[in-house]
Amino acid sequence: MTTEPTVAVGDGPALEDAVEAVTKGTPEYRQCPYPFYRSLREQAPIARLTPAHGVDTYLVTRYEDAHAVLADHRIGKDMHEAIDTYHALFGDACEALDDNLLFADPPRHTRLRHIAKTAFTPRHVKDLRPHIQELVDGLLDRCPTDEPVDLMSAFALPLPVMVICELLGIVGDERVEVLKWFAQVTRSRFSRDLKHELVEAEHWLRDYFTDLIHRTRENPTDDFLSVLAETPHDEEPLTDDELVSMIWVLLFAGHKTTTLQIGNCVYSLLTNPEQLEAVQANRELLPQAIEEMVRFEGSVETSTFRYALEDVEIGGTLIPRGAVVQIALASANRDPEKFPEPDRLDVTREGLQGNHLGFGFGAHYCLGAPLARLELEICLTSLLDRFPDMVLAMPSAHGGDWLKGPFPAFRGLERLPVALDPSRTVDDWTKPAG
Template structure:
């Protein structure tokens, strides 16, 4: 499953697994038995099954097998927590992700999108990932956390070092140095915000009380880490996937251009069709569990293939067809998860996607894919194992002005 062909298009493999081995035992580089779940109904049940835990520290040997000797303080967050601790952490985070706070961000996100697109050249193809899809979510998350000015560049430099090191086979001094820098920076940021509170996201995280206590400094650090990592990586790749999907399906793009009222449901379909989260974060069996008729022994790792579940024909009619008029998806597709670990940032991600697509369609209604003559089939590869996204997305924003040393194509 690690072949270039699979990374480019995993859906035929998932189809075979759904039909022949819907709960498939895998041998991974971690040396821990892993079970991959590919059918929709099994996936939905597994995402909410209390017998399948996420607190990897309870199985510390599994934790180190998967993550190596990394900074536990950064990983000690609500993603890797079970009740009752997860309940407390989620309650506090939910207070910061209120609809009011998210709604207040829309004008600023629209402004940021407009500023980024203003800088894009129109007489030559532009890599939309670098110029737009990456910086927009990064700016949003940094503003949420109060990371401004030159500090933002420093944070992103060390953050990039952590993500590169964690997903490579070499996890040495560079990783430790980057994690140490980030932890100290986040602690300083918390101290400054305690001294000068404001009506913002981080202040709410600091001040929100729960019956079992407010967040500790270490918990705030890990919360900021997961927001920075999950909050920008997933949205970056989803923006790229959405634009790519629309530009390579001109009939669907035409529908959205003609009726912007379709955008909210189009966003749901774009997430279902080409989700940036290909597989869930790791879970593990707290006890012997049976799923889809397969016995999963206690202590085994469990992963849910989100991209497979979202294309299960038992749940979605013609699942391999992009249909922006498809209804009823918000409560059914698994692009934002399901159950107690359902993505807290889903409302923000939806708004960012809708805002990004609106800004692009308003300013560059004739944009098309711009690909080297070798084609585009190698683009869609997950840069990290759990993610599915584009490393590059060359686009001719105004084909009438684009130099013709590239091939502009509306069909992809």
């Protein structure tokens, strides 16, 4: 059975329509942003937006400009140097948790990243392979094959959560509680009506992480958190507050992006059957296929909070001091000036690692990229080995809603219904819901 992509990219809309769609997050933009990004790349590659938060925002959409901005020391991330802007964007409820390397500039960012890298060494990541494989096998063992299964909730969501929690020493009932409060943060973070819930969750998580750090210092093991807390460094060791915010960013970045990317990769293969067949026929293609799928449908759509430290001219556009700068990574990764036929998935495309921006670029390049690549490789290999005939359930439907929050940082599926073994699945699984 073959399926087609749910939304054709097509030609972009008029510039004013594209700006309005991106600013307001219209349903059409949420479902498929690429036509809108095409219009911006061609007509306003660095577009000035007026979002609801009221801070002037410049959206960078071309690859060359995006690459330059990500490496430009005149574009900062330190929240303390732009605290009013930070509060306008995010409020003040999670300020302590957000005080991490994601919102820092050198020299503090350099120190924090160097310390974090001690736990993300290639050997450390490589040693995780047997355990990740065990977790993958256990989750797939529990997936039904005689009825459609939502691969997001049954597989893509729990796996990265299990991996990152075990790395941090968060196990058993504690993991359940952490994830409950973590979900409350993500649900309430951008809602003024839910600020009380946000503050409550932030306080619980901060207290729990502090207690976890104290327990880890008293009884260190070989887990990730013990390495961060106990290993001597040339720089000043992490304080408890720094460790709290480090745990937060690793938990947040370490599971959500990988969860969504697993779903995006599976969806991309199932909606491009000729590419799926190519990977099935030659598994040596899988590493470069993963790079291509991260380029083609990455889970990080736009970069995190940045701002101009001074007046900066990028691509002929003057970005004034203090303005927010966002990089549309999804747009840059489909720039035809960089990638031929960018709207076509091609698992044989070469030379992508280090060139696409799916994991960022520059000083803030994704620290967990090696772990994400490992998880994706194990997940896709296991799925293709065990369920070679896997297809989308309800192929005439959208296959799940694309997620899009108030700040369009992420792109991924809320649901991904699949039939793992169509020969064993009930006859009416192809009928659209309702």
